Amino acid sequence: MPAISKREQIITEALRLFYQNGFNATGIDRIITEAGVSKKTLYNHFRSKDELVLATLRKRDELFRNNLMRETERLASTPREQLLAVFDVIAAWFQEKGFSGCMFINAAAEFSDTQDPCRIVSAEHKRLVCDYIRGLAEQAGAKDPDNLSKQLNLLIEGAIVCTYVGADSDAAGRAKEMANVFLHSALD
Amino acid sequence: MPAISKREQIITEALRLFYQNGFNATGIDRIITEAGVSKKTLYNHFRSKDELVLATLRKRDELFRNNLMRETERLASTPREQLLAVFDVIAAWFQEKGFSGCMFINAAAEFSDTQDPCRIVSAEHKRLVCDYIRGLAEQAGAKDPDNLSKQLNLLIEGAIVCTYVGADSDAAGRAKEMANVFLHSALD
DNA sequence: TTAAAGGTAAACCGATCGGTTTCTTTTGTC
């Protein structure tokens, strides 16, 4: 067993390519070339491209949420401050080179069947991010944590789209200001 | 010259298929079959698939904004009410059968190059919608119409994503309530 | 020592991709 398993190599490279260039636009041949792996090996680890796509989405969810939680808790110490810090974390994300929007929004755009496993994983990801925020809202003592978390989540999605599609360079900052308004009404 | 030109037939069908199934996933053969048109005719009217995609996006922008303005002005009479009515219009859009999110968000997901003409048209569309809202905000006498329009626009984008990706069934209603908060601070 | 497991490279598969070409038929106009 090598330090980095072949499976991990493939997922890592597929993650990069799918995120950067889209799912349908990225062929298997491209993935195996850049991962430095043979086609047979890929199909030893994944039954089909669909299964690989699903595995990369799950990996992305894991990496994204871990980073979100780590950075949020690094930037602020109290739950209330953390609810705002979330917007600083996504602002930093928007600045990353290679930023290509939200991979799950992108996946939803390419897989039109709502029952497609990719769509289910994408909806699940959005729910999990919202769950994290609701946890912070509860800790902060919000009157209606569920409502507050859904409001902040909507602002996050809006900021992503305004930045990526609308090329609005300060959408994260605007969303943070807007979030502050709802924080006050939910916590004062 | 027939009542409906071949060009219009092609664009109409391409619009449906691209919106419903995605751009890369929709082949030329499928479009000509469903449009009832020969391949030669399609390539008489459009130099390439890329050009057809671009034409359908422009058509979509026209149809979408015309509908948005018409419905908004049908539902409410004063600019202030119209700013809120926008959210009722998108709520109705979300309910339409065949709703597949925002075609321009979807396009941005598939065309990763920011300089791609499709991306430029998509950004332009978002700007034009925002412009319309800013016009309403000006008429309503908002203190900072530009800021208000960007806030409301961000809420619209958030509602679209929460509905389509997150499967949140009341995102439009939530966005409307949130919009009302900013309307009050900008107009009172 | 050996044999299984897992790897590589490359040929191969049928299907589909975007796009072109050829030839025939229809269509609208003088």
Place this chain on the structure above:
DNA sequence: GACAAAAGAAACCGATCGGTTTACCTTTAA
């Protein structure tokens, strides 16, 4: 009725798609 433009049907192009197969090469553990 003659004629040119537009459209249709279908063969064809090279490239790529997702996926399989074959043959050979390492590693590793019994």
